[in-house]
Amino acid sequence: MAILLPPGAVFLNNGAGKDLLINIVLCLFFYVPGILHALWLVLK
Template identity: 75%
Template sequence: MDTNKLLLVIIAILLPPVAVFLKAGAGKDLLINIVLCLLFWFPGLLHALWVVTKA
């Protein structure tokens, strides 16, 4: 795991929408993550970790 991915994982744990924005930009993934974080924090966290770690 390189340094950038490690930092994104740490950011995803603390601020999931920020990590998704940094990885995928402003798009459907960011919108999905914001909705998940507004509903419940944990699904937003899981989604952010998935977006950050997928190849």
């Protein structure tokens, strides 16, 4: 899910918070950093 919908994966893993906001901003500007950030948070 982190590859297809990174903010959704971050929300399910960490809930609403600063990590979700960071991921949404990364996905708005560049999609690949958003995917990497989501993968990093999910696999951490």
